[in-house]
Amino acid sequence: MKKDAMTPLERAAALAAGGEVDRLPVNPNIANGVARIYGCKISEFNTDPKAQAEAQVAAYRKFGYDSVRIFTDLFPWAEAMGAEVVKPDDDTADLARPAVGDVKDIDRLVPADPYKGGRLAVQLEAMDRLVDRVGGEVPCSGSLAGPFTNAFFLYGVNEALRLFKKNPDAMRKLCRVSLETCKAYAAATIAKGLGVTISEPMSSCTVVSPATFREYSLPCLKELVDFIKGKGKVPVIHICGDTTEIWDDIADLGVGGFSVDNVVDLKKCCRAIGGRTKMLGNVDPSTVMYAGTPADVRRKTLECILAAYDSPKGYVVMSGCSLPVESPQENVAAMMDAVRDVGYPVKPGKVEGMLRELGAGD
Amino acid sequence: MDKDGLLKSIAQAVVDMEEERAAELCGRSLQEGVPAKEALYRGLIPGMDEVSRLYAESEYFVPEVLSASDAMYAGLEVLKPHIETERGEKAVKVVIGVVKGDTHDIGKNIVKMMMETSGAEMFDLGRDVAVERFVEKAEEVGAQVIAMSTLMSTTLVGMKTLVEMLVGRGLRPKYKVMVGGGPVSPEFCRRIGADLYAKDAAEAVKVLKAECGLAR
Numbered sequence: 100m101k102k103d104a105m106t107p108l109e110r111a112a113a114l115a116a117g118g119e120v121d122r123l124p125v126n127p128n129i130a131n132g133v134a135r136i137y138g139c140k141i142s143e144f145n146t147d148p149k150a151q152a153e154a155q156v157a158a159y160r161k162f163g164y165d166s167v168r169i170f171t172d173l174f175p176w177a178e179a180m181g182a183e184v185v186k187p188d189d190d191t192a193d194l195a196r197p198a199v200g201d202v203k204d205i206d207r208l209v210p211a212d213p214y215k216g217g218r219l220a221v222q223l224e225a226m227d228r229l230v231d232r233v234g235g236e237v238p239c240s241g242s243l244a245g246p247f248t249n250a251f252f253l254y255g256v257n258e259a260l261r262l263f264k265k266n267p268d269a270m271r272k273l274c275r276v277s278l279e280t281c282k283a284y285a286a287a288t289i290a291k292g293l294g295v296t297i298s299e300p301m302s303s304c305t306v307v308s309p310a311t312f313r314e315y316s317l318p319c320l321k322e323l324v325d326f327i328k329g330k331g332k333v334p335v336i337h338i339c340g341d342t343t344e345i346w347d348d349i350a351d352l353g354v355g356g357f358s359v360d361n362v363v364d365l366k367k368c369c370r371a372i373g374g375r376t377k378m379l380g381n382v383d384p385s386t387v388m389y390a391g392t393p394a395d396v397r398r399k400t401l402e403c404i405l406a407a408y409d410s411p412k413g414y415v416v417m418s419g420c421s422l423p424v425e426s427p428q429e430n431v432a433a434m435m436d437a438v439r440d441v442g443y444p445v446k447p448g449k450v451e452g453m454l455r456e457l458g459a460g461d
Numbered sequence: 462m463d464k465d466g467l468l469k470s471i472a473q474a475v476v477d478m479e480e481e482r483a484a485e486l487c488g489r490s491l492q493e494g495v496p497a498k499e500a501l502y503r504g505l506i507p508g509m510d511e512v513s514r515l516y517a518e519s520e521y522f523v524p525e526v527l528s529a530s531d532a533m534y535a536g537l538e539v540l541k542p543h544i545e546t547e548r549g550e551k552a553v554k555v556v557i558g559v560v561k562g563d564t565h566d567i568g569k570n571i572v573k574m575m576m577e578t579s580g581a582e583m584f585d586l587g588r589d590v591a592v593e594r595f596v597e598k599a600e601e602v603g604a605q606v607i608a609m610s611t612l613m614s615t616t617l618v619g620m621k622t623l624v625e626m627l628v629g630r631g632l633r634p635k636y637k638v639m640v641g642g643g644p645v646s647p648e649f650c651r652r653i654g655a656d657l658y659a660k661d662a663a664e665a666v667k668v669l670k671a672e673c674g675l676a677r
Contacts, residue, residue, distance in 0.1 A: 264528040385644040
C-alpha cells in the first residue's frame, strides 16, 4: 500500500481553506473489523476502553484513512436505559430485549447518564485515549444512534412499528426521552474534544415513509443537530437504505456531511444537496467490500469519485455503511490506493482512463 | 350489507389496518353464512394484495404493512376454526429464517406472511438461525426453497456458508436458495451461488411464483 504526503488533519485543513492537498479524504468505515487488525476479540470493546481505542489506532496506522471513531454497535444507548443486549464473544452486539415491554412503562424511562458506568462510560474513556494517541493527526469522532432509531430499541423494533397506528403519543414520548440520552452523550463526546456522527438507520425510506420521518424523527434530529452546533461541532449523519425523498430535509438540518447508502444514486444526491452539505459514500459494503475482489473495489471507488468529486461542499470516499467484520483487508487497501492513485485535484479524464485500464469487470 | 359489500369491507379493514374491525367483519360473515374460505380468499387476501401493491408503489412502508398484516391475522384467527384444511400436496414448501447474528425479523415476517397468503407452505425458523438449522429443516419437511434474510451487513457470511454446506452434502440440486434483506444485492446472490434474489417482500412473492408456481 502507498504512503500519504499529509496527515488527515493537514489534509482537512487545507481542503477547508481551498488549498493544495495530496488526495481526496477517504473512510472505508471498518467498524468492528478493527478488532481483527489489532488482534483482540470484539467483546473486549464492551469492557476495555484501551482495547477499543488501540484497535482504532492500529487500523488507522495500517491504512491511513481520514477519520477514526468510537462506535461498536447501535445499542449501548438503549442498553444504558434498560434494554438487554447480546454480546457475542467475537461478533457485533445485538438487541436481546427492549427497555420497556408495555406502553405504561414508557413514562418510567429516564435519559441515560453516559458517565454512569456501562458501555457508554467505556466508550467515553476510549475517547480520551484515542484523542491522546492520534488526535493531533486525524479527526476523531464519537458515533451515536439517532433519537428515532434508539426509540425503536427502547420498545422493540416490531412493537414500535405498530405504535404509529396504535399509539402515536407513545412513540413521541419514546423519541423525546431518546433525544435526551443522545444530547447527554453528544455533550460528553464534545467535552472530550471529539466530533459527533449520528447513525439514523430507522429514518430510512426503506423503513418508514417520508411523512412518518418528518413527523417523528426530523424534529428530534433538528433539536439534536442544533444542540451539537451550539456546542461548536457540526455533526455528520448517516442513514442506511434509500433516502431520496428526504434529501432536502437532511440538507435543511445544516449537517456537516451526509453519508449515503450504496442503494442511493450518488451523483443525483450530489446534484440535489451537494451545494448545501458535504457528501460521503457510497461503495457497497457487502457485495463489493466484503464479497468482491480488490479490482472490484478499485472500480467501484473510481466510479464513486467520478460521480461525486466535484460536489460543491466537498466529497469523502466512503463505504455505504459499516463493513462486515470479515471484509478482506486487501479490499480496504484497494480503496485507499485507488484514492491515492487518483490524487488531487481530481481529473475526470484520468479517472476514466484508470477505469478503462481495469476493463469491464465481471 | 350484502355479501359482496361485506367481503369488500373485510378487504378494506385490512388496507386500513383496522385489526378489530377485520375480526368483527369476519365474525359477521360467518354469522351470515358466508363460507370461511370465501371470506379469506375474497376478503382478507385481496386486502393484503392491495397492501402489497401500495407497498410496491411506496405508498405504504414497513409500519403500515405490519399493521395491515396484524389486521389480516386478526381476521384469519376468527376464520381459522371454520376452514377445513385441504392444503394441496402441491403447495410449495419454503423454509425461511433470519441468519445467525441478526435478530431483526420484521422483513422476514412480512415476506413470510405474503408468501403464505399467496399459497406457499411456510416453515419459519425465526431469527438468529444457525446455518445447519436451515438445512435440517428443509430435509425434514421436504422443502423446495430455502429463504434467508438479513438486515445487517455483518451477518452476510451465513448465506454463503449455507450454499457451501448444501454443496458439501450433495444436496445443492434439491433446493432453490433465495436471499434478501437490506445489504443483499443481485450481484451478491450470484457471487455466493444462491439462486433467487428479491429486493423486497412483494418481489419475493413474484420471484417465488415465477420460479415454483404456487398453489393458489
